[in-house]
Amino acid sequence: MLYIGVDLGTSAVKLLLMDEKGDIKKIVSKEYPLYFPHPGWSEQHPEDWFTQSVEGIKELTSECDKSQVAGISFGGQMHGLVILDKDDQVIRPAILWNDGRTTEETDYLNNEIGKETLSKYTANIAFTGFTAPKILWVKKNEPENFAKITKIMLPKDYLAYCLSGSFCSDYSDASGMLLMDVEHKCWSKEMMDICGVTEEQLPKLYESYEVVGSLKPEVAAELGLFENVKIIAGAGDNAAAAVGTGTVGDGRCNISLGTSGTIFISSANFGVDKNNALHSFAHADGHYHLMGCMLSAASCNKWWAEEILHTDDFAAEQKDITKLGENHVFYLPYLMGERSPHNDPYARATFTGMTMDTTRADMMQAVLEGVVFALRDSLEIAKSLGIKIERTKICGGGAKSPLWRKMIANIMNLKVDIIESEEGPALGGAILAAVGCGEYESVEEAADKLVKIVDTVEPEAELVEKYEKRYQEFRQIYPALKPVFPHIQ
Numbered sequence: 001m002l003y004i005g006v007d008l009g010t011s012a013v014k015l016l017l018m019d020e021k022g023d024i025k026k027i028v029s030k031e032y033p034l035y036f037p038h039p040g041w042s043e044q045h046p047e048d049w050f051t052q053s054v055e056g057i058k059e060l061t062s063e064c065d066k067s068q069v070a071g072i073s074f075g076g077q078m079h080g081l082v083i084l085d086k087d088d089q090v091i092r093p094a095i096l097w098n099d100g101r102t103t104e105e106t107d108y109l110n111n112e113i114g115k116e117t118l119s120k121y122t123a124n125i126a127f128t129g130f131t132a133p134k135i136l137w138v139k140k141n142e143p144e145n146f147a148k149i150t151k152i153m154l155p156k157d158y159l160a161y162c163l164s165g166s167f168c169s170d171y172s173d174a175s176g177m178l179l180m181d182v183e184h185k186c187w188s189k190e191m192m193d194i195c196g197v198t199e200e201q202l203p204k205l206y207e208s209y210e211v212v213g214s215l216k217p218e219v220a221a222e223l224g225l226f227e228n229v230k231i232i233a234g235a236g237d238n239a240a241a242a243v244g245t246g247t248v249g250d251g252r253c254n255i256s257l258g259t260s261g262t263i264f265i266s267s268a269n270f271g272v273d274k275n276n277a278l279h280s281f282a283h284a285d286g287h288y289h290l291m292g293c294m295l296s297a298a299s300c301n302k303w304w305a306e307e308i309l310h311t312d313d314f315a316a317e318q319k320d321i322t323k324l325g326e327n328h329v330f331y332l333p334y335l336m337g338e339r340s341p342h343n344d345p346y347a348r349a350t351f352t353g354m355t356m357d358t359t360r361a362d363m364m365q366a367v368l369e370g371v372v373f374a375l376r377d378s379l380e381i382a383k384s385l386g387i388k389i390e391r392t393k394i395c396g397g398g399a400k401s402p403l404w405r406k407m408i409a410n411i412m413n414l415k416v417d418i419i420e421s422e423e424g425p426a427l428g429g430a431i432l433a434a435v436g437c438g439e440y441e442s443v444e445e446a447a448d449k450l451v452k453i454v455d456t457v458e459p460e461a462e463l464v465e466k467y468e469k470r471y472q473e474f475r476q477i478y479p480a481l482k483p484v485f486p487h488i489q
Helices: 046-060 103-122 133-139 156-162 171-177 189-195 219-223 237-244 298-308 314-318 360-384 402-411 424-436 443-450 461-474 478-480
Strands: 002-008 012-019 024-031 070-077 082-084 151-153 166-171 205-206 211-214 230-232 254-256 261-267 279-280 286-293 330-332 348-354 391-395 417-420 453-457
Touching: 002 046, 002 156, 002 237, 002 424, 012 082, 012 424, 024 230, 046 156, 046 219, 046 330, 046 453, 070 156, 070 424, 103 133, 133 171, 151 156, 156 166, 156 211, 156 219, 166 171, 171 205, 171 237, 171 279, 219 417, 230 348, 230 424, 237 261, 237 286, 237 424, 237 443, 261 360, 261 424, 279 417, 286 360, 298 314, 298 360, 314 348, 314 360, 330 360, 330 453, 330 478, 348 478, 360 461, 391 402, 402 417, 402 453, 402 461, 424 443
Parallel strands: 002 070, 070 230, 166 205, 254 391, 391 417
Antiparallel strands: 002 012, 012 024, 082 151, 211 230, 254 261, 261 286, 279 286, 330 348, 417 453
16 A cells, blocks of 8 residues: 655645555655745745645656555644634635744743743743744734634644545644643643634644545545545654654654754653743654754754855865864854743854864864754753653754764764654654554554664764763853843844
8 A cells, every 4th residue: 555645844845655665655845935924924825735735646646556545644844823714715824833923922921821821731831933822913913814713723734624624633733832731632721711712713633643534525536546545634743753763652762953953752651841941742653752942953054054154065064073072162053042942032143162273164063063062952851851862863954964963972972873764754644644544553563664773873982971071061151141142132
């Protein structure tokens, strides 16, 4: 049988066709526009997602036996607000995860409702990217649109709705809305009241691997597929990527070095750190996960190389970096503020420690190390909860750098497992589709059988010791500069 995974990204939809053995048969990508109507705003037209996904599925299945396509599932950009009226028409463009218009609403939730109260209701505090602040923004600034809302959904759930007619979401993606009681896996009545919405306006919740419906007849006809193709709920992009890297079950870790960076720790049990520095979300395997998210990771490398050094030859810039653990230059990677663990929109990127003998390679090294030091900040919080991590998977564009992988192994003192096929949320979506169609009994069984480790980077005792000293120095820089940041915007 064949399974389709759909990764609904911010700039493009990536579609992957996988067989029951986990072999990837074809990958297709279709782009769509991103709109910035005001400084700090970020929007897309949901209709574009569906149009491009339909075209992508047609291309993806053009050379296969269409009768073998059994299921479709998703990984999708989280937190985006999609609202429909009583006629199922999109009311306004979707407000995306990286939209920054909700500062006032976020401050209201964190300071007036209170972080402790929010954590009690949802296991999380408010961030500008989350969905609940966006709902409050629409309520205040576009009351005529707010009054029309019949359905509230997340980006990937709009695709599921268009394909199947099922008004649904999954627990992992819904965890990032600040509307769900994560521990008990249900909508929070208190948060609905705060936002002025009803449960009827919110989708029915499923586990990520559960079947939510099948293709609508008219959609099946357009795609050239059978109506009995199952639609499986899917997951938020990070949870889907974790499935694609085999980061399921208890105490497993995945580090993603994409435009943003994440450290994702799967857990059999629900847990929240005392300061809500990490996100506490449901996982696509039916359990839970903790996640630290930094806003600028591989984008720091791209910015430094392309904007400052005017080169895109990243490998050439890294070849002169040889003195690991001995660099006296430090870099704070906060180009866009920071989410985990500081939750500080005013934080900024800085270089510290330069002298007359500082070299170009030292600066490049500091950028790469700074990203890993910042990810370790989140790892330390997970460890403070008693979570023991000995190894991690790695994915994202930055994971292609052998030097960066070596830094992760030694700065974090973790074994870094390299997997055979790093296709992120699209592969995770295909695996969830296979589980939903009964090919595997559980997400864990599927991941164990389908995700293959091809190499491991081991930490080196001498380097670990050197980097421990450097990390302890690094972690003093942000607290020292924090009072300054609001005054240099």
